[in-house]
Amino acid sequence: MNRFRALWQSVIGKKIAMAGSGLILVGFLISHMASNVLVFVDPAKLDAYAEWLHGFGGLLWVARGGLLFFLLVHILAAYQLTQIARAARPTGYHAVDYRVSTYAARTMRWGGVLIAVFLVYHILHFTTGTLHPDFHPGEVGRNVIEGMQVTWTAAFYAITMVSIGAHFWHGIWSVFQTLGLNHPAWNSTRVTVATALTLLVAGGFLSIPVAALLGLLP
């Protein structure tokens, strides 16, 4: 236990916690995106997938608890690493060289806040149905299609998915650094892997609100 505490208290421990929890969240996002795009194939398939998932009963709650735990670890490690970086540079830079800091890196924190706000709205929208205009428990495919018919909702989803894409790209890119794979020889691989995963995950999610805005959902 003391070893875990000592590891957490070190900068490298926080980075490992951030990278590890981030990778677990990426795994969730890949499976969540893959199930949601079933709405294009056949909304009933999305219902069947959700029914299968809900069939796990207590285990589903363990998975939800685990997801929440890793999300909190990710946020806490990000917050503490930001504080450490700030303390090391208390007066800030006079002139920031944006060539070495990509858009994604600079907006990582605000992107994280937007994702947190989105998550609260999203669960009240599609899981509890509280903020859904016409929620039918169990009819997940239908709930997604109907929920996306509200223009501002689809636009909010689309904007958040772009922000998640930027966050995701930078997170994947950074994880190489945490794992020590930051030799210049690895740079093009880092960019390729980060771009491919971002296009797959954020692009897959984004296709749903964009299709809704274009009137292309089934």
Ligand code: HEM
């Ligand atoms: C267009 C994008 C998305 C769509 C259409 C979508 C759809 C859904 C639906 C229909 C549910 C309820 C599932 C059920 O009751 O079985 C759900 C739950 C959830 N979604 Fe999404 N989702 C999207 C993006 C995201 C993103 C980007 C995240 C994370 C950042 C996310 C995180 C969650 C979480 C944590 C739950 C609750 C899971 C649970 O109840 O066990 N979703 N989503």
